Amino acid sequence: MNKLKLNYTSISFLPILVCIPIGYQLITNLHFGGLNLFQEFVISAFNPKIDNEIIITLINRLNETILVGFISWLVSIIFGAILGILSSNIFYKIFNIPKFFYSIIKSFLTIIRSIHELVWGLLLMQIYGINFLIGILALCIPYIAVNSKVFAEQLETIDYKSFESINQINAPKFSSLLTLIWNPIINTFKNFGLYRLECSIRSTVMLGFFGFGGIGTSIFLSFQTLNFRELWTYLWSLAILIILSRVIFKKIKFNNTNKIISISLIAVFFTTILFTFSYFLYFVFKNNFENFHSINYLFKSSSDLELFDFLRLILDTIILSLLSTAIAISLPPLVIGIFNNNTSKIIIRIFAFLLRLIPTPLILLTLLTFNNPSLSLAALTLGLHNAGITSKLLFKNLDIQDKRNYIAMKSLGISKKTSWLLGLFSQQAKSYLAYCAYRSDIIIRETAIVGVIGSVGLGWQLQESLSSFAWQEVIKVLIAYSSIAIVGELINGKIKNSLT
The missing domain is CATH 1.10.3720.10 (MetI-like)
Structure with missing residues (x-):
């Protein structure tokens, strides 16, 4: 051993x-031409710029980052849980659905998960231009697939004997499904879901370097103008935001038997579904395709x-x-x-x-x-x-x-x-x-x-x-x-x- x-x-x-x-x-x-710039970059970390103008800009940029990151996280967690259920064996056992659909969903999620959110962002930006929904959609597409994989893996750990016991009493299928998956879903959310919010914020910052707004754009513009003191003001504020989010996450307690939390989660679930679907329809039908006239254009x-x-x-x-x-x-x-x-x-x-x-x-x-x-x-x-x-x-x-x-x-x-x-x-x-x-x-x-x-x-x-x-x-x-x-x-x- x-x-x-x-x-x-x-x-x-x-x-x-x-x-x-x-x-x-x-x-x-x-080459040594940029060593002085690198030295200035490091020294500026200990002397960030603080004044009224940068504080106002900082607050606005943080609000944009938090908003995009939070909405992306919320949508990806909810739809990730839904698709995680649809791509788990337990769902098909309860409803006696052919495994053919299981293979299709798994393959689809694997493909969209394999492409990074930056790639999705660049593609959507080229087609639709830059707007508020592009950053959210770029994050949601791969994040939903990643979250669904995690939820599905946790649902696969459900004891098959529990399924047989519920099945023997001829309980309604939907109630049987909810009974079996509720604890694994909540535990996965506690152990993984809250961490994904931090990941979503970090990804939002990264997308900002490519013109999607938020504090990432301010960091990139500060670097371009060699204003390293201002750059480090944004970085340290981002560090404070991440540390505070971790502290808040550790303080959050979940009680699986708490009816108020259950009702709140269901309300958030349906509200998010409604708004997401509405915005998706608006996004598709109200935005014009730029430089992307038809599917045939791809092949011509x-x-x-x-x-x-x-x-x-x-x-x-x-x-x-x-x-x-x-x-x-x-x-x-x-x-x-x-x-x-x-x-x-x-x-x-x-x-x-x-x-x-x-x-x-x-x-x-x-x-x-x-x-x-x-x-x-x-x-x-x-x-x-x-x-x-x-x-x-x-x-x-x-x-x-x-x-x-x-x-x-x-x-x-x-x-x-x-x-x-x-x-x-x-x-x-x-x-x-x-x-x-x-x-x-x-x-x-x-x-x-x-x-x-x-x-x-x-x-x-x-x-x-x-x-x-x-x-x-x-x-x-x-x-x-x-x-x-x-x-x-x-x-x-x-x-x-x-x-x-």
């Missing part, structure tokens, strides 16, 4: 070897994308995903293991929080001030951002880990680093790798962000094709993106199942 744990431990560290070729390319592409537009170049872009995207995932997996345990003291841990936690706080586009734009665009720079950016996320989970699990083995090894005179590695981390390595397998699914989709800005992979080609209204190329890129994400999800699912 110890040998097995050591193998998982070794696997957690081996991917860091990708930093050798990445580091070599970054060094060769290094010319395409200059050669097969060899297209395959190279696909390969670049796959390599980008692998390199970023490797950094996200290995960097947190390596850094924590080397700098294993209380002061260093506090510093690492702060840096990890900043990597999570600063949107990926801003990290990449900052690094571009002293390095040329490259696959390595894009991989480093995406890897660092996700390393901040994986390190949060690792710290959390290590804090609650039983430390008796660690203390025993230290008392025997074994070095602190070795004791940490074999006495603490080795017991977390398996679950840590399982989470990283899940995280790699997200990293594959996030390659679109660094691709658009860093001029690499399919993300860059998507931006170029949309700019020239080459819809044939856009469709090819979307199919390639979706295929990579789906294959990656299947592979990572196998890995995750073998680790749990």
Whole structure:
């Protein structure tokens, strides 16, 4: 058993070897023209700009961000729960519906989940232009699919004996369904749903970099004008918003037997359904298609994308995903293991929080001030951002880990680093790798962000094709993106199942 744990431990560290070729390319592409700008960017973090004008702008931008993020979250949670029920086996067992429909819904959700919200946003923006609903819709489409997957997975854990017991008393089918799914749905909402609100706010900020409004747009404009003090005012306010939301979430208590909450949830459910449907109809029938005259137009537009170049872009995207995932997996345990003291841990936690706080586009734009665009720079950016996320989970699990083995090894005179590695981390390595397998699914989709800005992979080609209204190329890129994400999800699912 110890040998097995050591193998998982070794696997957690081996991917860091990708930093050798990445580091070599970054060094060769290094230029010192932007180091002064980078230095000013870092120093400005300790001296943000505060005056009446920026406070007013900040409040307005935060209101926009919270509004879009909250509506997107609410709609995606409700419809995610509905589609999660429709894509779970328990639904088809109760109503005796053919599994054919189950396969259709699952396949549809898998496809729309495989495309990142930024890609949806760029597509919708190109068709409809920029308006309030575009950002919400861009977030809702993939988020509904992601949430439905989580809800469906939780419903699959329902004991089949419970279904048989209810079925034997010939209870109404809808009542049977509600009785079986109510607790799993509420528990999933408590454990996952509230966290998705933070994700929705972060995604709203990210979309702001591409013109969708909110505080993300203000951050991007501040960076363009090199007003770093103003930029950090927005970033620190965003940090306060995220911290406050976490505190509020922890204070929220749910009682499954509370009738008031049940009635409130049902009221919110039907209200959201009504407003969403109304706005959807308004969005479809009141907005004109720009530069997108008909479906046939997709297939009549010319395409200059050669097969060899297209395959190279696909390969670049796959390599980008692998390199970023490797950094996200290995960097947190390596850094924590080397700098294993209380002061260093506090510093690492702060840096990890900043990597999570600063949107990926801003990290990449900052690094571009002293390095040329490259696959390595894009991989480093995406890897660092996700390393901040994986390190949060690792710290959390290590804090609650039983430390008796660690203390025993230290008392025997074994070095602190070795004791940490074999006495603490080795017991977390398996679950840590399982989470990283899940995280790699997200990293594959996030390659679109660094691709658009860093001029690499399919993300860059998507931006170029949309700019020239080459819809044939856009469709090819979307199919390639979706295929990579789906294959990656299947592979990572196998890995995750073998680790749990």
